[in-house]
Amino acid sequence: MGDGTGATDMKKQSSTGMTRRGLLRAFAATAVTTAPVYANAAGFLRGNAGDVRHIAMYSGRTGERIDTIYWIDGEYIGEAVKEINVFMRDWRTSEAVQIDLRTIDIMAASLNLMDTSEPYMLLSGYRSPQTNAMLRSKSRGVARNSLHMRGQAADLRINGRSTTQIANAALSCRAGGVGRYPGSNFVHMDCGQVRSWRG
Template identity: 45%
Template sequence: MSVICPARRQLLLGLGGAAMFSVIPSKAMASRSTQGSRALSLYNRHTGEHGGGAYWIDGHYQSDVMSDFSHLLRDHRQNLAVPMDKRLYDILYSLRETLDTRDDIHVISGYRSPVTNAMLAAKSGGVAKQSYHMRGMAMDIAIPSVKLKNLRDAALSLKLGGVGYYPDSGFVHVDCGPVRHW
């Protein structure tokens, strides 16, 4: 029969309790990820339209704001809009946080219809035939107050999807496909 002194028993109980509570997230930690809001301000360079607002509030995506954003990100050549993947907005929000800017995000391209994508692919070798733009999962963006290289580096650091760097065209491509870069 082993005897454990009271001081050692207290130590073991304390360590066991600490270990148990360290793996159970606190209510404060859990609520922090679902409380608050995420807002964006977008500018479409082709149409001159601005749009902004809180697209996510207290853990819920705001369908009215997301619908407005999808319209702003439409294929302006065909005047067609689709619901854009909500993960794109989260990528843009994370970029703004990483870069510590509240400036407008300039959108060069959002949704592309298959007709527009085929036309652009015929003109340029840099347009993918199965582009994520056609699925509402990609945007080509710039933030005028941020150097393009810094925007690219921030997007790469997030590891949230594809990142393309087009310095001659003045934009960075971001998508919510697999993590990759070019």
Template identity: 45%
Template sequence: MATPPAVAQVFGGGPRSIAIHRLQTGESVNGTYWHDGRYDREMLRQLDWVMRDPRMSEATPMDPRLFDVLATVQARMGAQGEAWHVVSGYRAPETNAMRSRESRRVSRVSLHMSGMAADVQLTGRNSLQLARVAAEMQLGGVGLYRRDGFIHLDCGPARRW
């Protein structure tokens, strides 16, 4: 898996770490998920569990590139060591279908169902500024939900809304 230029520019070949706090469950994980030129499988399993669909208590393997997006945005914001607060990570198809019936803002083919997206906040950081920094890096999709105080980040095609 090739490292995107923005990730390589920020981290080079060095370690990549992340801190995640899941708002719905109160669970947290903090550690290095990339070192010695590869992803750490045990750390990825821990991240998968914290990012699970709490409604279904169902986890899926998250795309590790999502953590690269989060870590890179965080580094560009000068917020290393701060925890991302996850509003939504993986969504089971049933959960996504229910949410898309409740709101037009939820895609029926959401990358959340593939473990490729997260809706997140960084405490004390402006969501508009986070979205701008993420969009400039062209690492994936960036959605701004100012009224709700979070942004959507994914490791799919670069786009914004």
């Protein structure tokens, strides 16, 4: 729920934010895993393994699912990114914003590193200020200036992976903030400063 900005047990790993080089290393270290629906593009994917990025998620709140390639050959695919923005909207208010592409890249790289065909369950993407204030009134773990309100964070889980496995994958990207919440069974990822914490 939070983004670690106020956590006293936060372990700061670096004073720098996410770097493109760090993300490229993460993508280079992973094999592109594609769903059967992309079988027709197998030849293209084999020839451009570093230039295809894929994300798959579902929402228990709305029942919606998304499974898309959003980057091909060095270019973001506008329509796919728009779908991701809508999917990651504040489901309580239906407000959507531009999700920071760096956050989407961190999520996709982490998913690839876990070598799973399971999608993420998205618990929280963009949060309106009203939603953030409401959640903050109910939990000390919600930051006042949460990166969720900027479209720069996501709270995620994968049924077949533990919070430790998900967090370790995200941490290996060295590309932003990673918070592990084992009690609530989710991991927070954002494109802020490189840091980690346990909630």
